[in-house]
Amino acid sequence: MVKCPYRAKLKPPVLLADTYFVSKAFFNFATPSAIFTSSKFPKPRIIWFKNNPLLMVCNSNLLCAELGEKLVETFPIKDLFDLEFTGRIEKTLADIEKRKYRKDDFLKVIFNFTVDSVLKIKADQEVTIHEVETAKKSVEVLGKCPLCGHAVIEGQKGYGCSNWKNGCKFVIWKNDKFLASMKKKPTKTMVKSLLKNGVAQVKGLTSKNGNKFDANLRYVKNPDNEYFSWKMEFS
Template sequence: MPPAEYENTEVKTDVNKNIFLTKGKVLKVKGYLEVYNKEEKDDLLPMMDKNEIVDVIEIKPLSKQTTPPKPYTEETLLRAMKNCGKNVSDDDTTVLSGYSIGTSATRAEVLKKIGQVGYVSKKGKSYFITDLGQNLVEIFPVKELFDVDYTGKLEKSLSDIQKGQFTRKEYLNNIMNFIWNSVNLIKYDRQKKISTESFTYNAKTKKFVSDKNPSSSKKSTKTDTKTSKSSENTALGKCPVCGGDVMESEKGFFCTNYNNCKYGIFKDDKYLQLFKKRPTKTIVKSLLKKGDAKVKSMTGKDGNKFDAILKYEKNDKGYYGWLIKKDS
């Protein structure tokens, strides 16, 4: 049977810079509704022109009470992961094709894992977040890992590689930058909400066991002291994202507002290592002041040396990465 077809109309009305949305819907082709002999009432909107000035006849507040969303079940969780959290019908999933959390082969295992670790608990058919899971969401500083859009983009990038629309090299470069930025954010989180001590999960006892070495406390103190000293350096320039000061640390060059703007360049940058180069103070200062930096004697794949102009910019995927142009 053919689908039912509707003509949808939306009107946005500006009342003292407050935008009100009105929707209208008219059935044009009954399609399968003919079989059910089902009549639908049209929501007709009055005729009007764009930018037409209309009179406000009445303003009346409505008292309504919302109801909390139903708890997730395994079925609705798997569906949410498939659609990246978007509330769409099965017919509309093609719009989100490629955007998902995991694959059909891994999603069920993910649910099983977060239950084993203790982030969620299951009562009957419903899943509920535990105190451990709630604390993780509130405290863990790398918020992108809780963002369904971000994780969906990662999965979409893998799909684009299969289609030849994205390269493996670009993907790995983005992932490496994200991992290094995330590790730095966790290790040098100024708010000190979480510990950098590592733990191993014991499946038998269902508890986390500390991996801390008794002799590591002194070593940790030395590292913290070294880090604090390096943070006393003068600013290299202003962050292009938020305007904060960019400082040199032991691991790289980071904005003092890194927790929010995520701007940073690691000294051990994997992409520049492909060209046998490392970011330096001079390079970073030039990037912050002029937007680019001239670098001599970079090494190409063929082993030949070349001079280049570097830029460090955010791409259309939302990641910071290097743009390298040969300086002729």
């Protein structure tokens, strides 16, 4: 099996359009060679599977990448990689077009081949050709929610109660307008201090005049609703 010398330089496609064009190419062309020579196929001419190259064009040659090699070596249905077998199929299709062969007979052959192949794959020994790590990202608990006692965690837009699906409204938004007016954003350290001690010492706040100052901030629940407001204290 010929190996591409540029394999180490290959990078996965960034645009989802690459995947779209590849899938469209497979459903519009009869053979892989037609796919790679078509102008519809994106450059560089590489077929990817989960950010790993399968096939590529290297110096005008159609080559198999490492993952593709493993697939060919371990796939139990060897007829699919046999040029004589695929050649007979192409000839039969041409004969059907010329009405020299019945379409129904061809479909029966393909159906039986597919059934036999599936049974063979099921009975074949399991082989892992590409293992993907799926490590779960641990969620850091910043403290207890002052409203319901559930864990407060960091989200995409704020630090909020993990019980929000059941209606808990506690959250400190990352784009909080009060803090933004003093050119500050909430941090995990600040949130932890607020939840544990009820107060957070914040340095480097900026006044409307541009002066820097430090202050103690509290995040206090409003007496008439479940929302919170900031309170500022000076030492």
